[in-house]
Amino acid sequence: MIIDISHVTWERGEDIILDDVSWQVGEREHCCLLGLNGSGKTTLLNMINGYIWPTSGKISVLGHTFGEYDLRELRKSIGWVSTSLQQKLYGSEKALQIVLSGKFSTIGVYDKLEEEDMERARALMDSLGCSSFVERTYDTLSQGERQRVLIARALMNSPKLLILDEPCTGLDIFARESLLSMIDAIAKGKDAPTLIYVTHHVEEILPCFTKTLLLKKGQVYASEATESLMTSDRMGTFFDVPVHIENRYGRYWLSVKGDAWNI
Numbered sequence: 001m002i003i004d005i006s007h008v009t010w011e012r013g014e015d016i017i018l019d020d021v022s023w024q025v026g027e028r029e030h031c032c033l034l035g036l037n038g039s040g041k042t043t044l045l046n047m048i049n050g051y052i053w054p055t056s057g058k059i060s061v062l063g064h065t066f067g068e069y070d071l072r073e074l075r076k077s078i079g080w081v082s083t084s085l086q087q088k089l090y091g092s093e094k095a096l097q098i099v100l101s102g103k104f105s106t107i108g109v110y111d112k113l114e115e116e117d118m119e120r121a122r123a124l125m126d127s128l129g130c131s132s133f134v135e136r137t138y139d140t141l142s143q144g145e146r147q148r149v150l151i152a153r154a155l156m157n158s159p160k161l162l163i164l165d166e167p168c169t170g171l172d173i174f175a176r177e178s179l180l181s182m183i184d185a186i187a188k189g190k191d192a193p194t195l196i197y198v199t200h201h202v203e204e205i206l207p208c209f210t211k212t213l214l215l216k217k218g219q220v221y222a223s224e225a226t227e228s229l230m231t232s233d234r235m236g237t238f239f240d241v242p243v244h245i246e247n248r249y250g251r252y253w254l255s256v257k258g259d260a261w262n263i
C-alpha cells in the first residue's frame with residue numbers, strides 16, 4: 001500500500017479540520033484529490049509528508065507507519081510539487097540547479113554532485129520540455145515553465161510517490177494542456193511513481209487518474225472509481241450546486257447550471 005490512512009482526525013482548538021478520514025492508495029493507483037477551498041486537502045498532504053501529526057488515527061506511507069520510521073528518510077521517496085515549495089525557492093538560482101537540488105530534497109545544492117546527476121537532471125528537463133531554459137534563473141521563468149522545472153526536481157530522486165498540488169494554477173489553457181500531457185506521460189512511464197493529483201477542477205482529471213477522493217469540510221465525501229463519481233447528480237450534491245458533467249475525449253467538463261445563481 002502506498003498510502004494507508006485510517007480514521008485520522010486533526011483538531012485545532014474547537015475546530016475539526018480533518019474528521020475521521022480514511023484513505024487507501026495502492027501502488028500505481030494514480031489518484032485525484034478533489035475538494036473546494038478549505039476542504040482540508042493541504043492539511044492532508046502535510047500529514048502524508050509528516051509535517052503535521054494527527055490528533056488521532058493511524059498513517060502509513062510507502063509501507064512505513066508514522067511514529068516508527070525516520071520521516072526525513074521517508075520524504076526522500078516522496079516528490080511534492082506545491083505553491084508553498086515555489087515560494088521557498090531562490091529566484092536567482094538557475095533552473096538546472098533547482099532540478100539538481102531535488103536529489104537532496106533541499107532548497108539549494110550544498111552536497112557533492114556526480115556527473116550522472118547532471119545527466120539525469122538534463123534528461124528530465126529535456127523530457128519535460130525545459131531544455132531551452134536550463135541556464136535561466138528561476139525568477140525569469142513563466143509559471144508554466146516553473147511548474148515543469150519543479151516536476152523535474154521532484155523526479156530527480158525517482159520517488160515512489162509524486163504529489164502534484166494544483167500544478168495548473170495560473171496556467172493559460174494551452175500551457176495547462178501541455179503540462180497535463182506531460183503528467184500523463186509520467187503516469188504511463190516505466191517505473192512510474194504513484195501519482196496524487198490535487199485540484200479544484202474536474203477538467204484536469206486525466207483518464208490515468210482512475211480513483212478520486214472527494215474531500216468536503218474535512219470529511220471524506222467519497223473515495224472510489226473516478227468514473228462513478230463524475231456524474232451530474234453526484235458532483236452536484238458534492239458541490240451543493242446544480243452542475244452538468246460531460247465526458248469528452250475521456251475528460252470531464254463541468255458547467256454550472258444556468259439558474260444556480262439566478263443568472
Ligand SMILES: Nc1ncnc2c1ncn2[C@@H]1O[C@H](COP(=O)(O)OP(=O)(O)OP(=O)(O)O)[C@@H](O)[C@H]1O
Pocket residue numbers: 012015017035036037038039040041042043044
Ligand atoms: N494551523 C491551522 N490552524 C487552524 N486552522 C487551520 C490550520 N491549517 C489549516 N486550517 C484550516 O483548516 C481548513 C482546511 O485548510 P486546508 O488548507 O487544508 O484546505 P484546502 O482544501 O487545501 O484549501 P485550498 O483549496 O484553499 O488550498 C481551513 O478552514 C483552514 O483555515
